[in-house]
Amino acid sequence: MIICIGREFGSGGHEIGKEVADRLGFIFYDRTLVEEALSRSTIPPEELERADEKKHNPWLHRIWYDAQNEELRGLSANDMLFSIHSQLITELASEDNCVFIGRCADYILQNAGIERISLFIAAPFQDRVKRKMGLLRMNEKSTITLVRKTDKERKAYYDYYTGRSWGKPHNYDFCINSSNYGIQRTAEVLAEKLAQM
Amino acid sequence: MIICIGREFGSGGHEIGKEVADRLGFIFYDRTLVEEALSRSTIPPEELERADEKKHNPWLHRIWYDAQNEELRGLSANDMLFSIHSQLITELASEDNCVFIGRCADYILQNAGIERISLFIAAPFQDRVKRKMGLLRMNEKSTITLVRKTDKERKAYYDYYTGRSWGKPHNYDFCINSSNYGIQRTAEVLAEKLAQM
Numbered sequence: 001m002i003i004c005i006g007r008e009f010g011s012g013g014h015e016i017g018k019e020v021a022d023r024l025g026f027i028f029y030d031r032t033l034v035e036e037a038l039s040r041s042t043i044p045p046e047e048l049e050r051a052d053e054k055k056h057n058p059w060l061h062r063i064w065y066d067a068q069n070e071e072l073r074g075l076s077a078n079d080m081l082f083s084i085h086s087q088l089i090t091e092l093a094s095e096d097n098c099v100f101i102g103r104c105a106d107y108i109l110q111n112a113g114i115e116r117i118s119l120f121i122a123a124p125f126q127d128r129v130k131r132k133m134g135l136l137r138m139n140e141k142s143t144i145t146l147v148r149k150t151d152k153e154r155k156a157y158y159d160y161y162t163g164r165s166w167g168k169p170h171n172y173d174f175c176i177n178s179s180n181y182g183i184q185r186t187a188e189v190l191a192e193k194l195a196q197m
Numbered sequence: 198m199i200i201c202i203g204r205e206f207g208s209g210g211h212e213i214g215k216e217v218a219d220r221l222g223f224i225f226y227d228r229t230l231v232e233e234a235l236s237r238s239t240i241p242p243e244e245l246e247r248a249d250e251k252k253h254n255p256w257l258h259r260i261w262y263d264a265q266n267e268e269l270r271g272l273s274a275n276d277m278l279f280s281i282h283s284q285l286i287t288e289l290a291s292e293d294n295c296v297f298i299g300r301c302a303d304y305i306l307q308n309a310g311i312e313r314i315s316l317f318i319a320a321p322f323q324d325r326v327k328r329k330m331g332l333l334r335m336n337e338k339s340t341i342t343l344v345r346k347t348d349k350e351r352k353a354y355y356d357y358y359t360g361r362s363w364g365k366p367h368n369y370d371f372c373i374n375s376s377n378y379g380i381q382r383t384a385e386v387l388a389e390k391l392a393q394m
Contacts, residue, residue, distance in 0.1 A: 120366055122365070123367055124367045125367070167365070167366060168364070169317055169319035169372035170205070170208075171321075171374075172372070173374055173377050174374070175317075175372035176366070176371055176372075177368075177369060177371070193390070
């Protein structure tokens with residue numbers, strides 16, 4: 001079973017995914033997908049890390065020449081990372097049960113004809129701001145800016161690489177509002193339901 | 198248990214709600230809410246029916262004088278219907294287990310402090326067009342126009358009366374894409390899960 005989770009910034013989608021993976025004994029892939037990607041390219045790691053879950057900026061469009069992989073030559077770091085992630089996610093999904101966080105995994109796997117359950121975790125804006133304020137120890141104004149900016153980046157990234165619309169219910173199997181039950185309880189209920197499928 | 202269902206036009210949300218209500222033995226309220234509303238106002242029935250799930254059009258803003266209910270005097274038929282529905286939905290929800298389709302029931306009940314489960318049923322645009330073409334025996338072009346128009350009206354109506362954003366996952370407890378399992382299977386799974394809650 002493969003589970004793909006998209007999430008609004010601050011909704012706890014990452015934590016829910018981790019808890020679900022732990023409870024079901026599934027492998028959990030989040031930012032670790034970037035580390036996995038590093039070995040498949042010769043461009044500087046910090047460039048790939050900066051490109052994670054971001055559409056390339058057409059005003060700062062730097063083209064890279066990858067010495068290792070001919071297919072990746074002449075791409076921006078962002079396009080390169082998406083291309084590597086597409087191969088990587090497809091390979092990992094055929095190896096073992098796992099949970100993928102973001103990185104258009106739902107789209108990549110559907111395109112590859114691999115069955116997956118796709119979820120989107122959302123929460124009201126104010127709840128997400130409050131949660132991130134606590135976690136990051138930032139003031140309200142800066143947190144509001146950060147939440148807006150990160151959602152905007154995720155949307156631009158997802159919409160650009162998939163041609164779909166991030167966070168719209170018809171793109172996912174289920175969308176869940178994590179504020180109703182709270183993050184811990186949502187993860188518990190979700191793991192329970194998925195175990196029955 | 199009170200279940201409120203929002204739905205994109207053609208997603209089968211209405212059928213899913215009906216099937217869930219039948220399986221759980223709950224009362225089902227959809228367009229019947231307009232009939233229930235008729236007895237609470239003296240304005241012509243066809244005016245109330247025309248106003249169902251529509252925000253009033255500011256260019257065709259006709260004010261009605263309700264002889265029966267002083268509170269409703271001087272409102273548009275749409276505002277009047279929303280006001281009547283607000284009372285009606287709150288009353289019905291406190292009487293028995295039921296399923297409400299649309300009419301901002303999720304918002305009305307939350308505002309009234311009544312616990313409810315709120316769902317949104319979505320499906321990819323093309324699937325909804327195909328489904329409605331079959332049901333209404335209309336050509337593709339007219340169906341596309343109808344689906345777009347109805348979604349737009351529902352969004353305008355919901356957003357206007359609730360101040361929220363129709364079809365955005367954080368407004369609902371769960372959003373479900375009915376194209377994955379199909380309408381019948383979605384209803385079965387949903388009824389099963391709700392019965393366990």
